[in-house]
Amino acid sequence: MRRLGIAGFGLMIPRVTPLLDGVGPGQLAYWLGTLWFLGLAAAIWHGNRWLLFEQRRHYGWFNHPLRKLSLLLAAIVLYTAPITVVALLAWYGWIGAVADADAIRTVALINVICVVFVTHAYETVFLIKEREGDLLRVARLDRARAEAELSGFLAQVDPHFLFNSLNTLGHLIKTDSRRAVAFNQDLAGIYRYLLRQRGRSLVTLAEELRFARAYLELMQIRYGEALRCELPKPMQAGARLPPTALQLLIENAIKHNEVGAGAPLEIEVGYAELEGAPCMFVANRRRPRRSVRESAGTGLRNLDERSKLAVGRGIQIDQRGEEFRVCVPLAMAAQECAS
Template identity: 35%
Template sequence: MKFARYSNQDEVMQGLIVPVYVGGLNWILLGNQYWHNGWVFLIATVLTFVTALLAWFVNNAVGLYLNRRFPDIDQTLVRLSWLLGWCVLAGWSCCTFLYGCYFLLNSPSLPMQPGRLPLVLLFNLVVVLMVIIFYEGIRAFERWERTLRKTEELKKANLQSQFDSLRSQINPHFLFNSLNTLSSLIEEDPEQAEQFVEEMASVYRYLLRSNESQLATLGNELTFAQSYFHLLRTRYGANIHLEQAVDAHFHDHLLPPLTLQLLLENAVKHNVILPEQPLHISIRTEADNRLVVRNNLQRKNTRIISNQVGLTNIATQYRLLGGGDIRVDDDDNFFTVTLPLIRKA
């Protein structure tokens, strides 16, 4: 039978506290006879040890329930009040039970100290307070460690995402294509060339500012996606299409920054884009707080090396932020990524 563990240090705490509790409680109840009579010592120790250990496991289960019932930091006082009340009640019940057992077994070899029951209850209260304080200290430290570890993992995922985005955009190939497009536009359509420069500046400005926050609003991500798509549309012309069906109600919802850019880039990178094979990308929201990014599949014949770092980073950031899981569907006709939108706190 597997008992609930309240902390990773349960065994250590039990090994340190239960023997002290058993010895102290029996000494108060039975006096020095507890230490001097082997039979008394054996019977009392076994009975008290089993009772204390069972009470410990029950208290653990209650403590875990209260943690689920009152999980927030601002509910700590309420949770600890309930936990203290339960543990004191359970401890006093155990003390009364042991007192009753000793009373029934009362004999010259197992002498009672009737006037010491209030002292036993006080001793139990002190032990309960010490255990709760120790446990809460351990759990606070464990929470701090987990938070620190998640923060470091999230920083790493964010940095990797930013690096991948910048690497894919600020590289000789991208700059060559962008400058070549700009050069052509300057002669053919100066007004469009000016707009291209503005959109390109907007893209880089957003990329460089994306590390300022772990989350971005959907509205800002859509604005950035439009600037990024303008560069793609200028390059590929009418061979690439972007359709948006996003309810304005979701514009304040959150998602990791650069998510849409990574998905647009992924679609362009892996698919043929030709007049007879245009690429269609859609971004839409669903009623259950989800964002769906979808493109038709027309895979390139040449082998594209991909380790799905972009999708992996998006999934990692969602996991660390507690935003849920992303879903990727590939049915050979469409490639679809479904993302949960995070509500503002």
């Protein structure tokens, strides 16, 4: 569109106006003038295009429609008209002709009208693409959320997990009814939290830490001193992250590493920075289980996609040395609209 538009305007406008009157194709000035007007068309197109893109960075049609429209029209007129007048005066001076004021006014008006038309086309295409991008983003977020809900729920009702939990609960009922009640309450809390977060892409850090604490209490009833993990306090009220993010990472560490009384599994949870922005990390020393089933990595991939869509940044996985660390970016107060 840009190449055709510059060539079309640069060749057409001088030929439908008196700019080339008295200059024929047999003269060098005719061809030099053609190049001059093509250059003028390119300068007008690219200059207005740059002004248009700069305005997009500061003003939107939905936030400041009147201000954007007035500034856009002002930029078009105040840039296009002066550069046209200067270029035409230079042209008349070069060919040694008297400047035709009517021709200059006509060409300046035509150029302004053409730029308004092209700008309208640019903005129409831009808004259509932006709308398509928004629809695609919403569709991807809905898909990721649905997959997260399903995978999170199925992870808890996995037969192996449920079998071990019920066996532990049955054993505690016979041997320690007090701990059995606590185990049952934590197990119910896990299901309650999963059901309550349906349809949400972000939850407060305080909510997620409470859920992770309930999950840890459940696991510590099962593993005892073989599992050690301390959770930090919420850093501030505005911090948010995808639901079940911390629980998934803690579960991932327990699932893939040896957990034994002789060598307890220590999981570290804390705050850090990821690309200059706040995040939470979950880290542990790598002690791979010998009998663990090979993982497809679906949980981490799903969390990465949910984080990109809801927060704007994906997770970071660091496997250097003996430590396995995953950082989850936090959405702060300015990003709450994503939830």
